[in-house]
Amino acid sequence: MTDEYEHYEAVVVGAGPGGAAAAAVLARNDVETLVLERGVEAGSKNVTGGLIYAEESAPYTVDGLFPEFRSEATERPVTDYYLHNVAGEKVKTFDITDLHEHDTEWSDAVLRRKMDSWMADRVHEMANETGGGLLTDVRVNGLLREGGEIAGVTCDELDPIRADLVIAADGVNSELARDAGLMDWEDPEEWFQGVKAVVDVPPEVIDERFGVGDEEGEAHLFSGDLFEDVRGGGFVYTNEDSLSIGSVFHLDSIVEQEAEPHQLLDNLLTHPLMADWLEGHYDEVEYSAKLVPDSKKAAHPAPHQGRLLVVGDAAGQMQAQGPIIKGMNHAVSAGALAGEAFAEAKLRGDPDKAGELYEQKLRNEGIMGKLRPKGYQVARALGEHDAVTEMADSLLTSSVGRLGVKVAGGLLEDLYSSPHLSQIVPDTQTPYVTLPTVIAEELGDRVTGEADYEPKDLVTRIGDLTYDTDVGNPHIELRDNSVEASGAAVYACPVSAEGFGGGCYREETVKTNGSEEKRISLDTQPCVECGTCAVVADTDWEHPRGGKGVEYKEG
Amino acid sequence: MHSVVLTKGVPDFREGQVSFDEDGHLERGATPTVMNPNDEYALQAALQTKVKQGGTVSVMSMGPPGYESVLEEAMSVYADDLYLLSDREMAAADTWSTSITLSAGIEQIAEADQSGEPDLIFAGFKTADGETGQTGPQTCWCLDRPIVTHVIALDVDEDEEKIRAKRLVEGDVDEIETVEAPLPAFVVTDPEFDPSYRRAEHRLRHKQLKAETEERVEEYEDHLTSWSAEELDLDPDFIGLDGSPTIVSGVDPIPKAPSEREATMVTPGDEDGMEQVLDEMRPLAGGD
Numbered sequence: 001m002t003d004e005y006e007h008y009e010a011v012v013v014g015a016g017p018g019g020a021a022a023a024a025v026l027a028r029n030d031v032e033t034l035v036l037e038r039g040v041e042a043g044s045k046n047v048t049g050g051l052i053y054a055e056e057s058a059p060y061t062v063d064g065l066f067p068e069f070r071s072e073a074t075e076r077p078v079t080d081y082y083l084h085n086v087a088g089e090k091v092k093t094f095d096i097t098d099l100h101e102h103d104t105e106w107s108d109a110v111l112r113r114k115m116d117s118w119m120a121d122r123v124h125e126m127a128n129e130t131g132g133g134l135l136t137d138v139r140v141n142g143l144l145r146e147g148g149e150i151a152g153v154t155c156d157e158l159d160p161i162r163a164d165l166v167i168a169a170d171g172v173n174s175e176l177a178r179d180a181g182l183m184d185w186e187d188p189e190e191w192f193q194g195v196k197a198v199v200d201v202p203p204e205v206i207d208e209r210f211g212v213g214d215e216e217g218e219a220h221l222f223s224g225d226l227f228e229d230v231r232g233g234g235f236v237y238t239n240e241d242s243l244s245i246g247s248v249f250h251l252d253s254i255v256e257q258e259a260e261p262h263q264l265l266d267n268l269l270t271h272p273l274m275a276d277w278l279e280g281h282y283d284e285v286e287y288s289a290k291l292v293p294d295s296k297k298a299a300h301p302a303p304h305q306g307r308l309l310v311v312g313d314a315a316g317q318m319q320a321q322g323p324i325i326k327g328m329n330h331a332v333s334a335g336a337l338a339g340e341a342f343a344e345a346k347l348r349g350d351p352d353k354a355g356e357l358y359e360q361k362l363r364n365e366g367i368m369g370k371l372r373p374k375g376y377q378v379a380r381a382l383g384e385h386d387a388v389t390e391m392a393d394s395l396l397t398s399s400v401g402r403l404g405v406k407v408a409g410g411l412l413e414d415l416y417s418s419p420h421l422s423q424i425v426p427d428t429q430t431p432y433v434t435l436p437t438v439i440a441e442e443l444g445d446r447v448t449g450e451a452d453y454e455p456k457d458l459v460t461r462i463g464d465l466t467y468d469t470d471v472g473n474p475h476i477e478l479r480d481n482s483v484e485a486s487g488a489a490v491y492a493c494p495v496s497a498e499g500f501g502g503g504c505y506r507e508e509t510v511k512t513n514g515s516e517e518k519r520i521s522l523d524t525q526p527c528v529e530c531g532t533c534a535v536v537a538d539t540d541w542e543h544p545r546g547g548k549g550v551e552y553k554e555g
Numbered sequence: 556m557h558s559v560v561l562t563k564g565v566p567d568f569r570e571g572q573v574s575f576d577e578d579g580h581l582e583r584g585a586t587p588t589v590m591n592p593n594d595e596y597a598l599q600a601a602l603q604t605k606v607k608q609g610g611t612v613s614v615m616s617m618g619p620p621g622y623e624s625v626l627e628e629a630m631s632v633y634a635d636d637l638y639l640l641s642d643r644e645m646a647a648a649d650t651w652s653t654s655i656t657l658s659a660g661i662e663q664i665a666e667a668d669q670s671g672e673p674d675l676i677f678a679g680f681k682t683a684d685g686e687t688g689q690t691g692p693q694t695c696w697c698l699d700r701p702i703v704t705h706v707i708a709l710d711v712d713e714d715e716e717k718i719r720a721k722r723l724v725e726g727d728v729d730e731i732e733t734v735e736a737p738l739p740a741f742v743v744t745d746p747e748f749d750p751s752y753r754r755a756e757h758r759l760r761h762k763q764l765k766a767e768t769e770e771r772v773e774e775y776e777d778h779l780t781s782w783s784a785e786e787l788d789l790d791p792d793f794i795g796l797d798g799s800p801t802i803v804s805g806v807d808p809i810p811k812a813p814s815e816r817e818a819t820m821v822t823p824g825d826e827d828g829m830e831q832v833l834d835e836m837r838p839l840a841g842g843d
Binding site: 006008034036124128132133135138157158159161 | 752753754755756758759762763
């Protein structure tokens with residue numbers, strides 16, 4: 001019966017790749033480390049597309065920190081990488097394996113429940129040696145401050161804990177980064193939103209339909225007109241015995257086009273190319289969604305404050321530049337560098353310098369340069385103007401432009417494979433929709449597959465998910481229920497849709513004193529905790545308590 | 556801190572497991588025996604004590620050799636070692652002779668263990684078959700200890716050698732009182748018992764103990780001690796059927812609920828039909 005707060009040298013919040021890497025490095029340096037994860041198991045709250053990379057230029061790789069990682073925690077390696085330019089049934093496919101292999105030691109498809117829970121067991125063993133360990137079902141809800149300084153964390157399930165170091169690896173909707181004022185949820189332009197369906201397909205069918213051996217796998221990206229005019233693209237990755245099929249869009253574009261993300265995913269699922277791969281095997285086992293920070297705009301250049309160091313998605317460290325989509329590898333590097341920074345600062349007798357050191361390391365190791373490429377900043381200033389976009393679009397779709405695309409042919413494929421160009425692709429309609437559509441129209445071949453299946457509807461998708469709902473204790477509150485403030489959530493929320501009553505957000509007509517008014521109402525029961533509504537609606541957004549809410553089996 | 560948890564094997568009354576004959580009598584042979592569900596809370600309370608104070612937890616039951624599986628189930632919640640009091644002489648015992656037997660078992664543990672008297676003894680609230688709720692308190696009476704019943708939260712203060720417990724007054728969640736008792740003590744947990752782990756160190760220890768438990772369950776027989784009436788030095792006149800003052804004069808089956816109710820079926824296809832429905836409902840609406 002002691003009333004004293006507990007103290008650990010380091011508290012790591014979140015057991016994803018960033019938190020796991022941080023904890024591994026801290027434990028290796030004999031730092032007493034406690035890892036707190038809010039899911040029932042590490043990975044149960046996580047979603048990825050997803051490919052994980054080990055970059056040749058990176059200071060750390062996940063298998064360097066966790067030997068056996070590739071044999072125990074991943075799916076198939078990516079041995080071929082394609083980009084499909086789509087215009088209706090016409091498709092022009094570019095082989096972008098060269099781009100994929102640039103700076104790549106290896107790259108595997110992963111499912112987060114399997115990956116994170118495997119790593120969490122290793123992390124627990126390592127941290128346990130230091131006198132700490134890893135706990136699940138604990139939600140850290142804020143920072144413990146003493147005399148205005150960050151002194152530890154506060155939790156729903158535990159009494160406050162003091163720490164010399166707090167690593168926020170609590171993901172894209174980091175409550176700690178927001179508590180510290182380092183990140184916000186204000187601007188849809190800084191975010192992507194991804195939705196994904198995991199479809200079970202027998203391994204031998206994957207081998208046959210993709211023409212791969214059992215130790216091989218493929219990645220396919222899709223752009224063009226199959227997502228109407230929404231800026232973004234689709235992907236298909238081969239797992240051991242399933243496919244990860246998803247789409248990722250700029251959140252501001254979803255809002256602007258009033259697009260329903262689940263329907264855009266359906267467009268991909270029923271495209272003729274997909275129909276050939278899935279024929280007779282459309283067995284969708286999990287629908288999931290995730291907010292993705294756009295590091296070009298969102299990555300915090302100095303992600304630390306006092307004893308708090310922020311890593312991974314929590315700090316906006318998600319690189320999505322054209323066909324280059326890298327997040328988890330950067331989280332691993334950042335987490336490990338944060339751990340390293342603390343160990344060094346402690347050795348120098350000044351642990352409070354960890355933040356500055358971490359910032360330096362992010363810069364010196366080239367990570368910040370990848371997350372916020374200089375070239376993009378210049379290109380953005382030139383290219384992201386409506387007038388420029390319109391000019392580029394009309395030029396491309398004109399006969400002259402079309403001729404150019406035709407003549408360029410193979411050169412285009414090379415250009416698409418340029419890692420330098422990928423970094424400076426502007427976030428406009430042109431590269432996402434117009435150019436690929438024109439490429440497909442001018443150079444593409446007709447594909448003839450026809451889907452012999454109907455994608456699952458939203459009711460079924462929600463019904464198939466596992467929830468432990470915290471009845472009577474909603475974790476999100478709608479601050480402003482007017483259509484102007486929060487109406488976008490009705491379509492942008494991946495588990496809501498216009499005219500659908502079973503989702504989180506819906507529009508209702510309320511009659512008061514003879515006048516009619518449209519209002520937005522919220523039911524958090526089907527919530528998948530993606531955070532979209534925190535950006536597009538006016539909410540008070542928190543995660544559910546530890547162990548509560550949605551539980552992904554695949555992720 | 557040494558705790559002993561008392562448990563009992565009961566018929567598994569869950570749907571799909573339990574089996575009754577035509578007259579409504581339990582078919583014991585066709586119904587599996589499981590750990591009494593309420594004993595889970597007693598085990599959770601003992602586990603909480605072990606997590607926070609350290610020490611060992613023993614689980615004890617009286618019953619036929621087949622009860623080993625019940626003890627295995629108890630061990631999967633948490634136990635360091637298991638004791639089964641098993642003897643033909645103990646058969647057909649009522650709550651009184653059961654209490655005498657169990658108290659002899661607890662005293663034997665104290666001697667065998669050389670750790671002295673157990674600090675805490677835990678029992679669950681009522682068994683699913685007998686429903687008397689007598690065995691725990693009577694065992695405590697035999698051992699002459701302070702008892703706290705209907706416990707929903709428990710704190711142990713080793714320095715002060717006492718426990719502090721929140722308990723339901725008259726078993727009602729609307730009224731909760733906090734009481735203290737000196738150690739050694741006897742605790743009967745309520746089904747509302749909720750273990751509390753607000754410190755990370757406790758959750759880490761809990762995690763470690765659960766992992767150790769899983770390994771131990773695999774070879775639970777190595778941790779099991781069986782004692783006969785003779786080994787417990789029990790007087791045959793005070794145990795089993797001979798030691799049971801309770802006389803069951805007869806058993807009445809619970810009458811079955813009538814399967815049919817008086818009902819009038821109306822299919823309201825039109826206005827007349829609706830009128831008829833309203834006529835039928837009017838008397839039920841009160842008023843007239």
